Amino acid sequence: MAAEADIAVRLDGVTKHFGDTVALKDAWLKVQRGELLTLLGPSGCGKTTLLNLVAGFLSADAGELFIEGALVTDVPTAERDIGMIFQSYALFPHMSVAANIAYGLKTRHIARDEIARRVREAIALMKLGGLEARKPRQLSGGQQQRVALARALVIRPKVLLMDEPFSALDKNLRQSMQVEVKEIQRRLGVTTIFVTHDQSEALSLSDRIAVMSDGRILQIGTPQEVYRAPADRFVASFIGEVTVLRGKLAQIEGDTAVVALGASRVSVAAAPLSGVSISSAVDLFVRPEQLRIVGDRGAITATVTAHIYQGGHVDLYADSSGAIGRVLVRVPGEAALHAPVGAAVGIAPAPSGAVAFPAGD
Amino acid sequence: MQRRPFLGLFVTPAGVTALVLAAALFAVLQYSVRAQIPGSLEVGGFTLENFAAMLRPLYGRVFLTTLMLCVATAAISLVAGYPLAYALVHAKRRSVKSLILVTVVTPLFLGEVVRTYSWIVVLGNNGFINSALLKLHLIAAPLELLFTVTGVTIALVHVTLPVVVIMLAAALAHIDPNYRKAAMSLGAGPARAFLTVTLPLSAPGIIAGFTTAFAWTFSAFATPQLIGGGKVNMISNLVYQLGFANFNFPFAASLSVAALALTLLALWVLRRATRPFEQLGQH
Amino acid sequence: MRRRPATLHRLAGRALVVLLLGFLILPAAVVAIAAFNERALLAFPPQGFSLRWFTKAFDYRDFQIGWHNGAIVMLAASSLAVVVGTGFAFVLDRYRFVGRGLIETLLLAPLVVPHFTVGLGFLLLAAQVGLMRGFTVVIACHVVLVLPFVLRSVYISLRNLDRRLELAAESLGARPARVLFTVTLPLLVPGIVSGFLFAAILSFNEFTASLFVTAQRTQTLPVAMYNYVREYADPTMAAMSLIFILATTVLLTLANAVFGLGKVLNVDDGR
Numbered sequence: 001m002a003a004e005a006d007i008a009v010r011l012d013g014v015t016k017h018f019g020d021t022v023a024l025k026d027a028w029l030k031v032q033r034g035e036l037l038t039l040l041g042p043s044g045c046g047k048t049t050l051l052n053l054v055a056g057f058l059s060a061d062a063g064e065l066f067i068e069g070a071l072v073t074d075v076p077t078a079e080r081d082i083g084m085i086f087q088s089y090a091l092f093p094h095m096s097v098a099a100n101i102a103y104g105l106k107t108r109h110i111a112r113d114e115i116a117r118r119v120r121e122a123i124a125l126m127k128l129g130g131l132e133a134r135k136p137r138q139l140s141g142g143q144q145q146r147v148a149l150a151r152a153l154v155i156r157p158k159v160l161l162m163d164e165p166f167s168a169l170d171k172n173l174r175q176s177m178q179v180e181v182k183e184i185q186r187r188l189g190v191t192t193i194f195v196t197h198d199q200s201e202a203l204s205l206s207d208r209i210a211v212m213s214d215g216r217i218l219q220i221g222t223p224q225e226v227y228r229a230p231a232d233r234f235v236a237s238f239i240g241e242v243t244v245l246r247g248k249l250a251q252i253e254g255d256t257a258v259v260a261l262g263a264s265r266v267s268v269a270a271a272p273l274s275g276v277s278i279s280s281a282v283d284l285f286v287r288p289e290q291l292r293i294v295g296d297r298g299a300i301t302a303t304v305t306a307h308i309y310q311g312g313h314v315d316l317y318a319d320s321s322g323a324i325g326r327v328l329v330r331v332p333g334e335a336a337l338h339a340p341v342g343a344a345v346g347i348a349p350a351p352s353g354a355v356a357f358p359a360g361d
Numbered sequence: 362m363q364r365r366p367f368l369g370l371f372v373t374p375a376g377v378t379a380l381v382l383a384a385a386l387f388a389v390l391q392y393s394v395r396a397q398i399p400g401s402l403e404v405g406g407f408t409l410e411n412f413a414a415m416l417r418p419l420y421g422r423v424f425l426t427t428l429m430l431c432v433a434t435a436a437i438s439l440v441a442g443y444p445l446a447y448a449l450v451h452a453k454r455r456s457v458k459s460l461i462l463v464t465v466v467t468p469l470f471l472g473e474v475v476r477t478y479s480w481i482v483v484l485g486n487n488g489f490i491n492s493a494l495l496k497l498h499l500i501a502a503p504l505e506l507l508f509t510v511t512g513v514t515i516a517l518v519h520v521t522l523p524v525v526v527i528m529l530a531a532a533l534a535h536i537d538p539n540y541r542k543a544a545m546s547l548g549a550g551p552a553r554a555f556l557t558v559t560l561p562l563s564a565p566g567i568i569a570g571f572t573t574a575f576a577w578t579f580s581a582f583a584t585p586q587l588i589g590g591g592k593v594n595m596i597s598n599l600v601y602q603l604g605f606a607n608f609n610f611p612f613a614a615s616l617s618v619a620a621l622a623l624t625l626l627a628l629w630v631l632r633r634a635t636r637p638f639e640q641l642g643q644h
Numbered sequence: 645m646r647r648r649p650a651t652l653h654r655l656a657g658r659a660l661v662v663l664l665l666g667f668l669i670l671p672a673a674v675v676a677i678a679a680f681n682e683r684a685l686l687a688f689p690p691q692g693f694s695l696r697w698f699t700k701a702f703d704y705r706d707f708q709i710g711w712h713n714g715a716i717v718m719l720a721a722s723s724l725a726v727v728v729g730t731g732f733a734f735v736l737d738r739y740r741f742v743g744r745g746l747i748e749t750l751l752l753a754p755l756v757v758p759h760f761t762v763g764l765g766f767l768l769l770a771a772q773v774g775l776m777r778g779f780t781v782v783i784a785c786h787v788v789l790v791l792p793f794v795l796r797s798v799y800i801s802l803r804n805l806d807r808r809l810e811l812a813a814e815s816l817g818a819r820p821a822r823v824l825f826t827v828t829l830p831l832l833v834p835g836i837v838s839g840f841l842f843a844a845i846l847s848f849n850e851f852t853a854s855l856f857v858t859a860q861r862t863q864t865l866p867v868a869m870y871n872y873v874r875e876y877a878d879p880t881m882a883a884m885s886l887i888f889i890l891a892t893t894v895l896l897t898l899a900n901a902v903f904g905l906g907k908v909l910n911v912d913d914g915r
Contacts, residue, residue, distance in 0.1 A: 055542075055546060056545075057542055057545075076545075076550075077542075077545040077546055078545050078546075078547075078548050078549055078550050078554075079548075081548070082546055083546070083547075084542070084543065084546035086539050086542070086543060088537070088539055090537065090539035090540050090542065090543035091543075092540060092543070092544075092558060093540075093562070094561045094562060103544070103547050103549075103557075104547035104548055107547055107548035107549045107550075107553060108548055151547070152546075152547075155547065155548070161546075365735075365738075365739050365741075366820035366821075367731075367734065367735070367820065367824070368735055368739055368741060370731065371731030371732060371734050371735045372731070372732065372735055372741065372743075372747070374727065374728040374731060374732070375728050375729075375731060375732035375735075375747055375751060376743070376747055378728050378751065378787065378788060378791065379746070379747045379750035379751050381769075381784060381788065382750055382751070382753065382754075382762075382765075382788045383750055384769055385762065385765030385766045385768070385769045385785075385788075386753075386757070386761070386762075386765050387765075388765050388768035388769040388772055389761060389764055389765045389768060391768075391772075392768050441664055441667075444657065444660050444661055444664060445661060445664050445665070448657070448661040459897075459900055461661070461665065462900065463893065463896050463897055463900055464665050464668055464669060465665075465668060466896055467668075467672075467889070467892055467893050467896055468668055468671075468672075470845045470846075470849065470892045470895075470896065471672075471849065471885075471888060471889060471892055472848070472849030472850075472851060472866050472888065473849070473851040473852065473866065474851055474866045474869045474870050474873070475675075475849075475866075475869070475884070475885045475888045475889070476671065478675070478869070478873055478881050478882075478885055479671030479672060479674065479675040479885055480671050481873075482671070482674050482675050482678050482882065483670060483671050483674050488674075489670070489674045519667070519668070519671065522667075522668065523668070551653075576755065576756050579758055580757075580758035580759050580760065580852065582759065582760055582851070582852040582855070583851050583852065583870065587870075587873065596758075597758060597760045597852065600760050600761075600764060601760065601855070601856075604764065604767075604856070610764075610768065613764060614764065614768065617758075617760070617761040617764055617765075620758060620761065621757060621758070621761055624756060624757075624758070625756070628756065
């Protein structure tokens with residue numbers, strides 16, 4: 001259990017309505033000092049609402065909000081000592097790069113030469129040398145991104161809030177910015193709350209992820225925990241690729257259960273299946289890398305429809321009749337040669353690693 | 362070669378209209394350099410007399426009054442219009458927005474005569490302001506508001522205020538709300554955020570508003586005519602007087618030409634002076 | 645539900661706005677009340693209550709002629725302005741051609757050139773070509789004065805038009821004329837209609853230039869009202885003004901409800 005002093009941001013039962021819709025229902029969250037916590041979920045899940053509540057742009061209808069131990073529920077944004085990165089960066093178009101970065105220092109009434117020194121530091125840190133006098137519209141997307149970061153970090157905020165900052169960048173730039181931000185965040189040790197709908201981004205960046213849906217936080221855990229041991233069906237489907245296979249609960253022993261799928265037997269955690277009787281249907285959530293192409297005695301028979309070459313491996317898509325539909329199997333290059341497009345193959349789950357939940361629709 | 366269907370069809374009427382306007386303006390120019398034949402509508406030969414006559418101090422004063430009124434009206438409209446524009450853009454409820462918009466826009470459509478006349482009822486010795494102040498015993502004798510520069514200015518501001526509010530509101534509405542949020546997130550209170558972010562970014566609107574108010578006031582006629590009552594004269598009133606009271610159309614024409622030159626000069630100066638501020642608002 | 649405490653500066657801001665709105669309404673309100681005065685004085689507050697000035701306003705011959713003339717000029721000028729303006733806005737939005745800048749400058753000139761100069765110009769031009777001061781001159785003058793507003797309104801609509809819709813029509817086999825009538829113009833209707841309304845209201849209320857170009861028999865309503873005020877000081881004008889104010893307010897409220905004035909005037913933030 002983390003000590004109170006190490007909790008940078010705390011939400012106690014925070015709720016927010018917009019008219020009749022409840023955007024955030026009774027949220028309880030503790031963000032540890034220095035960690036990068038990602039709020040992940042589809043649009044409308046409440047992640048941006050939560051971020052805006054922490055920022056102070058919205059006021060909570062119920063619950064309390066703490067930043068570094070201090071109650072801030074009714075404190076205006078300007079006094080919360082936060083740093084914010086907007087999706088569109090919101091760099092002041094009428095100010096130079098240097099003036100943008102200096103803005104937060106000016107509002108804190110810091111001495112002029114100290115401001116100059118810190119701005120220089122920030123520019124060096126974010127590799128913006130030579131661009132001090134430029135206006136935002138004269139910068140590339142990546143440069144604007146860095147100015148936004150410099151502006152928010154130079155004030156040494158108690159928490160850094162990032163609202164889908166990379167969604168406007170192209171793929172390569174996005175990946176390099178992700179790495180850069182992670183490095184800076186780690187080096188400065190600044191507590192960061194990051195909002196995104198992109199689960200692969202969340203998995204690569206975060207110390208912990210809070211998966212949200214429909215105004216609720218469904219699970220908070222490390223990327224490994226969330227990927228390997230999702231708390232419910234939604235989290236299991238949202239994170240990574242997944243194929244849902246219907247099997248039967250064969251046995252339960254302690255905290256392990258066995259699911260039968262045709263000839264295959266898969267071991268899963270028993271916890272999500274509490275209350276389910278033996279021989280009743282359960283849904284097995286299998287990741288692409290946990291499926292194998294086997295002879296013709298696999299649990300599923302399917303016809304290969306496409307090979308998508310991914311460099312290190314091949315994503316093999318196959319259509320099976322019945323409820324399962326399309327299956328994605330991640331196979332090494334050589335294995336794909338034995339399962340060309342059009343061939344009928346058998347697919348079986350690996351004996352362990354999957355997750356099972358009670359049968360849904 | 363690119364196809365351009367309808368080009369001829371659509372340009373011709375516009376071209377004809379433009380030509381007619383050009384002809385009308387040219388007529389003014391022509392008359393301005395012709396001599397007046399007193400007592401007749403005919404005009405004499407070519408002369409620059411009219412322009413020379415304009416240099417007399419009597420007319421100089423009218424030019425000065427006009428300029429002063431234009432600048433004062435534009436400035437006051439701007440200061441009064443900004444809070445209204447801001448309220449209009451940031452009002453949360455649709456009904457409030459509609460109320461402000463209709464209230465602001467209605468005076469625009471009432472027409473000069475109705476508007477000016479209403480102000481006479483307000484400003485007159487027996488009018489609203491004086492009656493109210495007398496009843497409340499705040500003054501002993503009625504204030505002279507009609508036939509003064511003050512009265513004319515008040516009425517002129519009432520005319521240009523709507524237009525300024527609309528231009529400012531248009532500029533304010535197009536400022537990304539995230540800029541203000543960014544300023545707040547960096548520690549700026551509402552006043553600071555306004556002064557350092559919103560105000561500079563609304564610069565184009567401010568410039569457009571001032572320029573328009575200036576140009577409109579220059580064109581004002583009924584207001585100075587009825588409220589000024591002959592004591593406060595703008596160029597427009599002089600042109601009318603000379604034309605219809607004295608039938609001195611050539612001189613009226615030359616005054617118009619001078620007035621137009623003055624307006625264009627003033628607008629050009631405004632443009633140059635505000636160019637650096639225009640850059641501020643680019644986003 | 646919790647609320648942020650109302651700050652002093654927010655209340656002061658509201659008070660200021662109310663004050664300014666009051667300033668805008670003041671003349672209308674005062675005139676409205678003065679119109680009911682019993683006595684034949686232009687005084688405030690009114691003494692006694694009477695509707696006789698309204699009757700007088702309706703019966704006054706010159707006002708009736710003024711309404712009639714004004715309506716004719718308004719309809720003719722607005723319609724012409726819409727036809728000319730829509731066509732020109734179209735070519736302005738899409739083509740480059742000889743004289744484009746010149747024509748545009750000239751057509752937008754009335755925004756800068758004082759109305760008394762335009763009025764004087766048309767008066768003198770009519771004299772030069774030997775045209776009597778009839779409706780032709782007045783209508784021509786009004787067209788020129790309201791055209792910039794029509795032009796602007798239609799142009800904005802054009803700029804907001806998604807060209808791909810026209811391209812789609814073309815790809816389906818429609819020739820330019822068909823595209824124009826079945827796709828472009830229908831989509832421009834809001835801009836055209838609001839341009840027409842603007843032009844109509846401005847033309848009907850136009851005074852300064854009309855004073856120069858109208859004669860006794862072509863007098864529009866504002867000119868008739870001006871002449872009345874010069875001679876008589878009774879509340880008849882107040883009654884007229886109130887009628888005007890009511891009619892305008894009703895029209896504008898309707899226009900706002902139907903079109904959303906905010907969009908037309910470009911003050912909506914598009915949210």
